[in-house]
Amino acid sequence: MDKKDEKEKIGVYVCHCGTNIAGVINVEEVSTWAAENLKDQGVVISREYKFMCSSLGQELIQKDIKELGLTRVVVAACSPHLHEKTFRNACKGAGLNPYLCELVSIREQDSWVHTDKVAATEKAKAIISGGVSRVVYHEALEPLHVPIHPATLVVGGGIAGIQAALEIADAGFPVYLVEREPSIGGHMAQFDKTFPTLDCSACILTPKMVDAGNHPNITLLTYSEVEKVDGYVGSFVATIRKRARSLREADCTGCGICWEKCPKKVVDDVFEAGMGNRKAIYVPFPQAVPKYPVIDRVNCTYYIKGTCKACEKFCPTNCIDFAQQDEILTVEVGNVILATGWDLFDTRRITQYGYGRLPNVFTSLEFERMSNSAGPTGGNVVLRDGKTEPKVVGIVHCVGSRDKNYNEYCSSICCMQSLKFAHLVKEKTGAEVYNFYIDIRTPAKGYEEFYHRLLEEGTHFIRGKVAEISDATRLPSEEGKLVIQVEDTLTGNQLRVPVDMAILSAGLEPRHDSKALAKLFGISCSADGWLIERHPKLDPIATMTDGIYIAGCVQGPKDIPASVAQGAAAAARVMGKIQQKEIALEPVRATIHEEQCSGCRICNNLCPFNAILFHEDRMVSEVNPALCQGCGTCVAGCPAGAITGTGFSNEQILSQINGLLLLNVPKKQAVAA
Amino acid sequence: MKEFAYFPGCSLEKMASSYHMSAMETTQKLGVKLNELDDWNCCGATTYFYIDELLAYTLCARNLAIAEKTGLDVVAPCSACYKNMFFTAAHLKKDEDLAEHVNFALEEDNLHFSGNVKVKHLIEVFAQDIGPDELKSKVTKPLEGIRIAPYYGCQIIRPQKEKEDVEQPQFFEELISAIGATPINYPLKMRCCGGSLIISSRTAALTMVRNLLQSAVDNQAAVIATACPMCQVNLEVYQQQVNLEFGTNFSVPVMYFTQLIGMALGIPNKKLGIGKEFVAMAPTPLAVETAWGLPRKTK
Amino acid sequence: MTDTITFGQEISNLLHAAEGEPLKTCIQCGTCSGTCPVAGYMDNSPRQIIALINLGKKEQVLESNTFWYCASCYHCTVRCPQEINITELMYALKRYSIWKNRYKEGLIGPTFSEAFVKMIVRGGRSFEPVLATSYIFSFNTREFVQEIQGATELLLKGRLPLLPARIKRLENFRRMIGRIIPMGGLE
Numbered sequence A: 001m002d003k004k005d006e007k008e009k010i011g012v013y014v015c016h017c018g019t020n021i022a023g024v025i026n027v028e029e030v031s032t033w034a035a036e037n038l039k040d041q042g043v044v045i046s047r048e049y050k051f052m053c054s055s056l057g058q059e060l061i062q063k064d065i066k067e068l069g070l071t072r073v074v075v076a077a078c079s080p081h082l083h084e085k086t087f088r089n090a091c092k093g094a095g096l097n098p099y100l101c102e103l104v105s106i107r108e109q110d111s112w113v114h115t116d117k118v119a120a121t122e123k124a125k126a127i128i129s130g131g132v133s134r135v136v137y138h139e140a141l142e143p144l145h146v147p148i149h150p151a152t153l154v155v156g157g158g159i160a161g162i163q164a165a166l167e168i169a170d171a172g173f174p175v176y177l178v179e180r181e182p183s184i185g186g187h188m189a190q191f192d193k194t195f196p197t198l199d200c201s202a203c204i205l206t207p208k209m210v211d212a213g214n215h216p217n218i219t220l221l222t223y224s225e226v227e228k229v230d231g232y233v234g235s236f237v238a239t240i241r242k243r244a245r246s247l248r249e250a251d252c253t254g255c256g257i258c259w260e261k262c263p264k265k266v267v268d269d270v271f272e273a274g275m276g277n278r279k280a281i282y283v284p285f286p287q288a289v290p291k292y293p294v295i296d297r298v299n300c301t302y303y304i305k306g307t308c309k310a311c312e313k314f315c316p317t318n319c320i321d322f323a324q325q326d327e328i329l330t331v332e333v334g335n336v337i338l339a340t341g342w343d344l345f346d347t348r349r350i351t352q353y354g355y356g357r358l359p360n361v362f363t364s365l366e367f368e369r370m371s372n373s374a375g376p377t378g379g380n381v382v383l384r385d386g387k388t389e390p391k392v393v394g395i396v397h398c399v400g401s402r403d404k405n406y407n408e409y410c411s412s413i414c415c416m417q418s419l420k421f422a423h424l425v426k427e428k429t430g431a432e433v434y435n436f437y438i439d440i441r442t443p444a445k446g447y448e449e450f451y452h453r454l455l456e457e458g459t460h461f462i463r464g465k466v467a468e469i470s471d472a473t474r475l476p477s478e479e480g481k482l483v484i485q486v487e488d489t490l491t492g493n494q495l496r497v498p499v500d501m502a503i504l505s506a507g508l509e510p511r512h513d514s515k516a517l518a519k520l521f522g523i524s525c526s527a528d529g530w531l532i533e534r535h536p537k538l539d540p541i542a543t544m545t546d547g548i549y550i551a552g553c554v555q556g557p558k559d560i561p562a563s564v565a566q567g568a569a570a571a572a573r574v575m576g577k578i579q580q581k582e583i584a585l586e587p588v589r590a591t592i593h594e595e596q597c598s599g600c601r602i603c604n605n606l607c608p609f610n611a612i613l614f615h616e617d618r619m620v621s622e623v624n625p626a627l628c629q630g631c632g633t634c635v636a637g638c639p640a641g642a643i644t645g646t647g648f649s650n651e652q653i654l655s656q657i658n659g660l661l662l663l664n665v666p667k668k669q670a671v672a673a
Numbered sequence B: 001m002k003e004f005a006y007f008p009g010c011s012l013e014k015m016a017s018s019y020h021m022s023a024m025e026t027t028q029k030l031g032v033k034l035n036e037l038d039d040w041n042c043c044g045a046t047t048y049f050y051i052d053e054l055l056a057y058t059l060c061a062r063n064l065a066i067a068e069k070t071g072l073d074v075v076a077p078c079s080a081c082y083k084n085m086f087f088t089a090a091h092l093k094k095d096e097d098l099a100e101h102v103n104f105a106l107e108e109d110n111l112h113f114s115g116n117v118k119v120k121h122l123i124e125v126f127a128q129d130i131g132p133d134e135l136k137s138k139v140t141k142p143l144e145g146i147r148i149a150p151y152y153g154c155q156i157i158r159p160q161k162e163k164e165d166v167e168q169p170q171f172f173e174e175l176i177s178a179i180g181a182t183p184i185n186y187p188l189k190m191r192c193c194g195g196s197l198i199i200s201s202r203t204a205a206l207t208m209v210r211n212l213l214q215s216a217v218d219n220q221a222a223v224i225a226t227a228c229p230m231c232q233v234n235l236e237v238y239q240q241q242v243n244l245e246f247g248t249n250f251s252v253p254v255m256y257f258t259q260l261i262g263m264a265l266g267i268p269n270k271k272l273g274i275g276k277e278f279v280a281m282a283p284t285p286l287a288v289e290t291a292w293g294l295p296r297k298t299k
Numbered sequence C: 001m002t003d004t005i006t007f008g009q010e011i012s013n014l015l016h017a018a019e020g021e022p023l024k025t026c027i028q029c030g031t032c033s034g035t036c037p038v039a040g041y042m043d044n045s046p047r048q049i050i051a052l053i054n055l056g057k058k059e060q061v062l063e064s065n066t067f068w069y070c071a072s073c074y075h076c077t078v079r080c081p082q083e084i085n086i087t088e089l090m091y092a093l094k095r096y097s098i099w100k101n102r103y104k105e106g107l108i109g110p111t112f113s114e115a116f117v118k119m120i121v122r123g124g125r126s127f128e129p130v131l132a133t134s135y136i137f138s139f140n141t142r143e144f145v146q147e148i149q150g151a152t153e154l155l156l157k158g159r160l161p162l163l164p165a166r167i168k169r170l171e172n173f174r175r176m177i178g179r180i181i182p183m184g185g186l187e
């Protein structure tokens, strides 16, 4: 490469970012240093400015490009995640190919992580030197244009997923709504009342479920799961396994005779949270959408012993099909919305709270089912014996949340949920209710007012995290009760509160398989397991992968209103994409130099996006540029060194390293670093 | 044959000699060899840590260094000794600075501790190295029908070492089942007996002892099994004083788990130090059914 | 202000492996005090002690019996949601209090602790009867009688040693201790 001969004209722009950068790094010094010491590299101008991303800052660059004829631009500012696009567009606006602009980070990788001002300033110089050395090897690239398929895949049919699907379908675009359980509805379908207005959960949810079930633009795929996803924004191909319901949906009327006649009772751990039973052929709840039952093959007598078939015998439309096979569907979609929700924290993990050991300790979901008039106790709040009404009930906040031994985060909904429970217990049983809390968190519309209502209702509030719940009774008044031991932190007294029933307000956790889901869709999740948004404040519903959005609790704990809002917001983003009809893809791609490829096929399996195909005839590999995401895995993996990544070529990387080490700068200036 | 370095600790020299005797007898019978450390010093119970942390670590480290020379893992039968040694070893391994300080002092006794000793509690040897299955296979006189309350106490279990269950462990119960007895489930099995307070804060300690005995007795324990000399002394020796103080009528035998295991292995009572108790234990396991079949309910 | 070290920092410095100031992260949830088997006897609950330290209320902390009543059971520590080692804090406060020679009137703990340590420094192993004398006088008569009774019974059953055990390499041992604390301090 003769790059060195045809002298580039490079502009360097150092940003203050207010005091974000300038508070630690001596920006003026850095800028002057670059102008003086990187001259040989081709730097013709170096400037510093308060906010480079402001329109004035951008104009600065554009003016220099036009007036000084810059051929390369290096901006030293924040992370490329934030403003790479901004500066590339600014260059484009002035007629310079956007890929000839390099953004180096002196904020995230320098001023934010150091306190030693002198050292940080030296580091900034090195970072800029690296950027300048690298940008010389940049090539002018043109983006790839691909069409956007108008269909959308929504995974998870809870309230967030339903909302997203309805919005898109109402706008006239097709949606595949994939739900793992036999019915859509998610957790909201299990609840009795919803805070803070206490309207009945089913009453507000069912109409939406029915709409989703009947919508001409929605293909409902329940009892189904996504198994494989290929492709990229605009044209994903998803492979979906539709598990056999063991009946022909087309003929089933949902009459319910089959599950009435089925002799096999099964404890329902999912919908009834273990509080009630269902049959081996079942719909999870009466308002289920779709209305067809499924046969649970693990528990059905026929699948275990080969006899029974009562359901088949009684079915008036003769639609039972024991031999039915799973169906594998492949669908093409332009965008994906993930809305798979949450799992409840396993309260057994906090052994000192006694769940599973002491019968009258309940989880929050168990209480929801118990309080629901369609639930296992017909809406009666009773002890585990199924008949005794409690006289004193303790509600324990923050179970498994705000605790470094379990989950450090606050689950955000359980204070309100605990207040809701306190109200329902009082209303239904007249029992004395104690809420044990660390802080009452009621930060949304109408929530604090609901708390005040509870105070007026006479609920006891004790500020203290419960130490333990036991049956270690000491006094006659404790006989036969559970004892909740806690410090009332407002007075400093250690209390032993005897109760008949304890309800554990367990936290929300990511789905147990959220990491696998993230991997399947090629996005990232936090160490906890919540899926990571593109920006925590400014883009909470997009992910780092174009075309994949997240909505509802899959992103983190939140209440129903927030889940609905995210579902709708994700839908709006998808519709915007669909309207564009076409999308420009980053031209950062890998290419295989055929003459160097030895045909070992190592790269074929390395590529996480299955973008590499193999030509049997010529015995060489080739990258499909539409599928390649430019991740660079194959580049590093190829033993023959036959692959280069645009934007990450060996020259670019090596020269950047040289630059960082200040090898291109005259010795005496370099020593300071 | 499994072999361990053995740190008896001060209380086993006399106060808890029956623990020492029964530990030796039972391990021998189960194919485990305990080699007493040469010229060990007191681990300091908890009191050193009141005065000088560095001194406390040094004293523990001296024993660890002596153990390290033998190349064996070290076993302590006392929970406080165990906890002190375990965490001293852990801290010294992690903290080079501390290790340097401590080793500087150890030089005076020509010793050096490099962090390569695993510290175990005696009951871990039974629960892990021998294991309940192996133990069960060696039992000749199963303690059938005897309701035993396993008392874990504090420092075997706490602080937490890794991610093990520190609230409802089961290994003690498993050992009791292995010798044919019935482990009882009582809510205070993990609670503190107040051992270290008996001298300084007597009323508090006696109340704690009372609550514990009550909980065991309410759940029809015929005997309480301990794995720590401090717990044993507290729960047994102070029973009379609890009775005096609170007008109760406790008379629950409190025995070392090794004594109970020894009985089940058919070792004669005398060799297990049985007979030195304040609250007498029934002399033979055979008499037990009638003697212990009934709960000792106190008022 | 920034140069003077706060009471909280002073205490944190006494905690081995205390990174930063762990006490500062206490969320005052009360799990420790709810758990503590001795809380009922303490002037201030363990949680309150932490609040007082964070507030810099040194006098109030030293006046408190809380840390002398701590039984070192570590139950609070395994439950604290902020993973604060409250038990070690109690040790640190005992050390601080002995070091500053300041403790609440009428406590037996400090005297006992000092006596115990002196004994080990001398002999290498602990020995109960020696100890008894240093604390027994602070008991009331009934307690005294009970104590004597307990000791006598232990003696009769052959469970109390009559002579303190000493370790063999005592000279080395004492020089070793000399490298940690200047001799004379405790002797």
Ligand SMILES: Cc1cc2nc3c(=O)[nH]c(=O)nc-3n(C[C@H](O)[C@H](O)[C@H](O)COP(=O)(O)OP(=O)(O)OC[C@H]3O[C@@H](n4cnc5c(N)ncnc54)[C@H](O)[C@@H]3O)c2cc1C
Pocket: A155, A156, A157, A158, A159, A160, A161, A178, A179, A180, A181, A184, A185, A186, A187, A188, A191, A193, A194, A195, A196, A224, A225, A226, A339, A340, A341, A342, A364, A365, A368, A413, A417, A420, A511, A517, A551, A552, A553, A554, A558, A559, A560, A561, A563
């Ligand atoms: C006890 C309790 C009471 C509550 N009460 C209230 C209240 O009164 N008011 C309020 O505003 N909020 C309440 N909440 C919060 C509320 O539950 C959530 O805000 C809401 O459920 C979030 O909806 P979602 O759609 O994100 O998730 P979910 O309801 O969890 O729905 C996710 C759906 O995705 C499906 N799914 C999961 N994985 C897959 C997969 N791999 N493939 C296909 N499908 C999958 C699931 O089966 C489920 O149907 C309460 C929470 C609790 C714990």
Ligand code: SF4
Pocket: A247, A251, A252, A253, A254, A255, A256, A257, A258, A259, A292, A293, A314, A315, A316, A317, A318, A319, A320
């Ligand atoms: S009996 Fe037949 S038609 Fe009726 S719900 Fe069952 S499968 Fe459907």
Ligand code: SF4
Pocket: A261, A262, A263, A264, A280, A281, A295, A299, A300, A301, A302, A303, A307, A308, A309, A310, A311, A312
């Ligand atoms: S065949 Fe299975 S699902 Fe059908 S009735 Fe029998 S047990 Fe129920």
Ligand code: SF4
Pocket: A397, A398, A399, A401, A402, A409, A410, A411, A412, A413, A414, A415, A416, A438, A439, A440, A441, A505, A507
């Ligand atoms: S919302 Fe309330 S109960 Fe839930 S974790 Fe947060 S503070 Fe605790």
Ligand code: SF4
Pocket: A592, A596, A597, A598, A599, A600, A601, A602, A603, A604, A620, A621, A637, A638, A639, A640, A641, A642, A643
């Ligand atoms: S790894 Fe390299 S040599 Fe092997 S097939 Fe791929 S491109 Fe060819």
Ligand code: SF4
Pocket: A589, A590, A606, A607, A608, A609, A610, A611, A612, A623, A627, A628, A629, A630, A631, A632, A633, A634, A635, A645
């Ligand atoms: S850079 Fe290579 S490994 Fe990465 S997506 Fe492109 S072809 Fe696949």
Ligand code: SF4
Pocket: C025, C026, C027, C028, C029, C030, C031, C032, C033, C046, C047, C050, C079, C080, C081, C082, C083, C084, C086
């Ligand atoms: S348990 Fe921990 S966080 Fe809670 S008050 Fe005690 S020290 Fe503070």
Ligand code: SF4
Pocket: B192, C032, C035, C036, C037, C038, C039, C046, C069, C070, C071, C072, C073, C074, C075, C076, C077, C086, C087, C090
């Ligand atoms: S370690 Fe001390 S403060 Fe903590 S619970 Fe036990 S006695 Fe109380």
